[in-house]
Each structure stands twice: as C-alpha cells, then as structure tokens.
Amino acid sequence: MEQIKKYVIGVAAFLGLFILPFAANAEEVNLAEKMMKFINDTGFAKLGTENWMCLIMIGVACVLLYLAIVKKFEPLLLLPIAFGMLLTNLPGAGLYHAELFAGGHVHWENFANANNVGLLDYLYLGVKLGIYPCIIFIGVGAMTDFGPLLANPKSFLLGAAAQLGIFVTFLGALLLGFTYQEAASIGIIGGADGPTAIYLTSKLAPNLLGPIAVAAYSYMALVPVIQPPIMRALTTQKEREIVMTQLRKVSKTEKIIFPIVVTVFVSLLLPSAAPLIGCLMLGNLMRESGVVDRLSKTVQNELMNITTIFLGISVGATTTAAAFLNLQTLSILVIGIIAFGVGSAGGVLLAKFMNLFLKNKINPLIGSAGVSAVPMAARVSQNVGQEANPGNFLLMHAMGPNVAGVIGSAVAAGILLSFLG
Amino acid sequence: MTLLAINWAFTLLVMGVGMGVVFVLLIVLIWIINLQTAIIHGKDNNKKSVKTEPVVTTDTHPTPHEQAAIAMAMHLYFDAHDEEPHVITIEEVERRYSPWSSKIYSMRNFTK
Numbered sequence: 001m002e003q004i005k006k007y008v009i010g011v012a013a014f015l016g017l018f019i020l021p022f023a024a025n026a027e028e029v030n031l032a033e034k035m036m037k038f039i040n041d042t043g044f045a046k047l048g049t050e051n052w053m054c055l056i057m058i059g060v061a062c063v064l065l066y067l068a069i070v071k072k073f074e075p076l077l078l079l080p081i082a083f084g085m086l087l088t089n090l091p092g093a094g095l096y097h098a099e100l101f102a103g104g105h106v107h108w109e110n111f112a113n114a115n116n117v118g119l120l121d122y123l124y125l126g127v128k129l130g131i132y133p134c135i136i137f138i139g140v141g142a143m144t145d146f147g148p149l150l151a152n153p154k155s156f157l158l159g160a161a162a163q164l165g166i167f168v169t170f171l172g173a174l175l176l177g178f179t180y181q182e183a184a185s186i187g188i189i190g191g192a193d194g195p196t197a198i199y200l201t202s203k204l205a206p207n208l209l210g211p212i213a214v215a216a217y218s219y220m221a222l223v224p225v226i227q228p229p230i231m232r233a234l235t236t237q238k239e240r241e242i243v244m245t246q247l248r249k250v251s252k253t254e255k256i257i258f259p260i261v262v263t264v265f266v267s268l269l270l271p272s273a274a275p276l277i278g279c280l281m282l283g284n285l286m287r288e289s290g291v292v293d294r295l296s297k298t299v300q301n302e303l304m305n306i307t308t309i310f311l312g313i314s315v316g317a318t319t320t321a322a323a324f325l326n327l328q329t330l331s332i333l334v335i336g337i338i339a340f341g342v343g344s345a346g347g348v349l350l351a352k353f354m355n356l357f358l359k360n361k362i363n364p365l366i367g368s369a370g371v372s373a374v375p376m377a378a379r380v381s382q383n384v385g386q387e388a389n390p391g392n393f394l395l396m397h398a399m400g401p402n403v404a405g406v407i408g409s410a411v412a413a414g415i416l417l418s419f420l421g
Numbered sequence: 422m423t424l425l426a427i428n429w430a431f432t433l434l435v436m437g438v439g440m441g442v443v444f445v446l447l448i449v450l451i452w453i454i455n456l457q458t459a460i461i462h463g464k465d466n467n468k469k470s471v472k473t474e475p476v477v478t479t480d481t482h483p484t485p486h487e488q489a490a491i492a493m494a495m496h497l498y499f500d501a502h503d504e505e506p507h508v509i510t511i512e513e514v515e516r517r518y519s520p521w522s523s524k525i526y527s528m529r530n531f532t533k
Contacts, residue, residue: 153454156447163443167436174427180435253461254454261453269446404447411446415439 046091053321054089060324061086061316064214073221077194077312081214084316085324088120096120096317101128104206120317123310127202127209132311133195134279139304140195140406141259141283142296144374148399150254151247154354154362155397159404161350162370163412165190165343169335170416176331181205184416186332189216190339191409192223193372196276198315200413203421210319211329215336223376224383226337227344227368231384234348235364239355240388242363244397255288266411272421273414280410344368344377347401362397369398372405 039045047055064082068075088096095118100110106128111117126132149155166187173183181204188197189212197216201209219226232240259281267274286296347367355361365385369377378398385394483491520526 150454150458153451156451157444160444160447164440167440170439171432171436174432175424177426180431184435251461254458257457257461258454261457262450265450265453266446270442407450408443408447411443412439415442416435419435419439 041092043090043092051091051321053325054091056325057089057319057321058086060319061089067218067221074217076308077217078221080309080312081217081316081319084120084313085210085319086316087313088317088320094118096124096320098318098320098323101206120314124314124317126307126310127198127314128206130199130202130275132307132314133199133202134275135299135303135307136195136311137276137279137410138283138286139299139307140374141280141285142287142300144280144284144287144403144406145399146255146258146284146403147250148247148396149403150250150258152397152400155366155400156404156407157354158347158351158367158370158401159406159408160370161367162343162347162401162405163191163408164346165339165341165371166409166412166416168342169339172335172338173331176335178328178331179205181420182208184420185212186335187339188212188409188413188416189219189332189336190343191372191405191412192216192220192340192343192377193406193409194220195311196372196409196413198311199276200417203417206318207323208328208332209315210324211332212336213315214319215333219336219340220373220376223340223371223373224380226340227377227380228384230341230344231348231365231368231380234345235352237388239352239364240385241392242361243389243392244363244366244394245360247396252288252290256285259285259288262407266407266414270411270414270418272417273411276410276413277407280406340371343371347371363392363394366394366398366401370401370405370408372402372409374402374406375399377405378402 061082064078064085067073068078068082087093097116097118100107100117100121101124106125111121168187169190170183170187173186174180178186185197185201185205185208188200191197194213194216198209198213201212205212263274263278263281266277283296283299286292286299345368347370348364349367351362351364351367355364363381363385365381366378369381371377378395378401381398382393382395385392482488
C-alpha cells in the first residue's frame, strides 16, 4: 500500500511539472516556453542540430586521455591538453571563443562584455601573449645542467645539425600549400621543443596552435619509437660500440658565467630569440648561482606546474572541431613525424662526419639527442648504445647535444620569427 | 601549381640563412666557451703556480685507486671472506600491557 501511494505521488508530480504547463492557459504557456528553452539550451539538444562534429572531437579527446593515463605519453601535458579539448568541444558551454582571437589578434574590445567571454578565453591570453612558454622555459632552465655541454662544447654542433628537420619541414609544408607563417610553425615541430613550438605558432599561425601542439607533444612522447630505427639505419655496429672518454669536471664559475654570456651574445645577434633564451638562462642562473635556492625550487616546481596546467588547458581549448577536423591537421601530423626523423638523422650524420677529423671519436648515436626532447632523446641514445655495447654509458655525453638542441631550437625559432613575424 | 606559387628565392634564403645562423651562432658559442674555460683554468693555474712550492715527497704508498685494485685482486685470489659465527639468535620481544586497543574497552561489548 505504501509503495502504491509513493508511485501515485510520483506520477502526480511528473504531470504537474511537465504535462500541465502545455495544457494550460496563457500564463502557463509561458512556463512551457521556459521549459522548452531550458531543454533547447542543454548540450544534448545542441549536439543533435549543428554540432555533431563535437562528438568526434570528444572522442579524440578521450583517445588522448587514454594515451596520457594508460600509455603515459607525456601525461603532464597531454592530459591537460586533452581535457581542454574536451571542454572546448562541449556544445553550449561557451568556455572558449575563437572569434575573440580571430586574425591572430586579441580583440580586447570584446573582452569588455563578460557574458561573451569564457574561462578558457582568459587563460588563453597567456599563450597568445607569449607568457606561458617563457615561464616554462625559466623552469626548464632551472632544471637543466649545462655541465655536459660545457665539458664537451663540440656538442653544440650536433645540436645545430639536428635543427635541419625544422628547415626541411618548412620546405615540405610550403610544398603542401601552407603559407610561409604556417610552414614555419609546422617546421618548428622538428625542434622537438614544446614551449618553443607553442611560442612560435602563437605568434605566426595561431589558427594551427592546437594541431601543432598535439603533434609536437605526441611525437616527443614517441621519441623512443621514432628514433632507434633511424639511428640503427645510419650507423654501423662498430660505430655504435664506440666508447667515449670521460667528461671533465666543470667548475662552478664556468656554469655561472655561461648563462650570462649566452643571453648577452644570442640576444644581441638575434633579438627575436631573447624572450626564450633569456628565460631559459635566467632559470639556469638561478640554479647555478646557488644564492636563490628558494626561487630556483619555486620555478622548478610550483610555478612550472601551475603554468603547465594553464598552458595545457588553453592549448587544448584551441582544438575546436572546425579547427581540428580537416586535412590540414592530417598533413601536420604527417609532416611532424618527418620533421622529427630528419632532425634525428641530421645529428647522427654530422657526428659521423665529425669522426672523420676527430682524434677522440664520438659515438654517432649521441647526435640524435640534438633534437631537444630533454631528457628522453638522451635516454634513447643511452639505450641504443647499450644494446650494441652493454658496457657503454652514453647518457651524460648525449645530454650535451640534448641541451644544445634546446638552445638551437630557440635560436631557429628566433630566426623564423625575425624573417616571417 | 604549388611549385610555381612558392617564392623560391625567399624560401631558400630563409632555409640557408636560418641553418647558417644556427650553425654560426653555436660555433661562436663553442669558441666563447673554450675561451672562458681557458681564462678560468689559466687563472687557476697561475694561482697554483704562485702558491705552490716544489714538494718533495717520500710517500711511496700506492694511490687509493691502486690500493682498491690490490685489495680486490687479493680478495679474488685468496677467495677470502669475513669469518662469521653462524649463530642465529632470536631475541624475545617484551610487550608491555597497553589498553589502547584492548577489546574489553571496545564499544561492541554488548551486555547479555
């Protein structure tokens, strides 16, 4: 009896809420309209009409979340990027408005009306104004030890050769019909440096920011898969077995002077690279000076983590269905992997060339670490080297070209910016 | 058509100058680092040369590395191990009474 009573009350409540407004007089018709408006405002109703492509993007976001969580592909960045992608593609949520940044400019006048601005629009300003990549670079600098590079300055050449991928891909993208600015942004994927890629793309081709960031970080996570076949194909067993002499100890004075000298010299020669190089070296000076331990720890941890969250979400926010689901994205993904391959090959080949003249031979495997991807690329050199000779430890030798690659890709970005910006 | 649309002179200029500047800049950095190292080490060497006097040592002991190598070789040759008593003792642990988790004070002690 009690159950029946509850059921009857439930049915009455349902009728009262949903059916009666439709069958009532003028005042109640207004209620029906409100109800219909509420139903039409839901994301489900919008999905059914014009936003069906958002469903595909939500699917892509879920795939990226899977790769980040289960496969652990660069999860620190891929997870926020994928979630940003999910948020921006929720119909009706209005978290991101591409029209506020149309034409590569921030339309500040539209920010005055807070009703038209979503949370991700505000966060994206940090990318658009080039703030996040530079802050990340301060953290990267504070976490980087330039000791191996200072101990073996020849590593700089390997870092330079690995930038070949950037310029070859630039040409490839032009041949595929991209504009100069877009081609430069796609080419920078070959630098294997996420913040640099985001910085340059936000300046030159903000419409491609989403696909380029996703491609850059996905391929950086795939460095252990992409690089080894190229390294093996370009080297002989004997070359892979080369044992390198131990690196000398680098004094603290050298480590302190280095960031100051590099900042002054590079910024004078290439002012457009100053934001990236300056921030990288500021972080490194904090680390090496040893007098601002608190600041160094903050930029390495809290500041870097907070910025990574904002950067990831706002980059993910740019991947709207209209911007992502097209042939351009597919082309970028294909060219991106070629950029990585050519960059890795460039480093290995230059190392082989250098061996023709050097008395103390270098293992060509460390050349592939010249693409940035710190420290993943150096670890790959170590692993492939140990496959050939288990007693060979290349990690510290590979860290030299690896950190040289960070400087090299920032310099390459500066050159492209000064030519095409 | 794409080939015709590309301004080849400008493209090759960007590629050539781009790659060239990257190389030149990093080569100059190598030179600067080498110079910096030479100056710092030169300074250190000068300091040492001023301070140091010829030291005549009569120490004929092997260096720590040599000592370690000799010790290892002797260890392997004699197959020597530390002698151990091979007595295994199990010490009884004394547990003092503590009522903190005693069941007699628990809430589930219903009266019959």
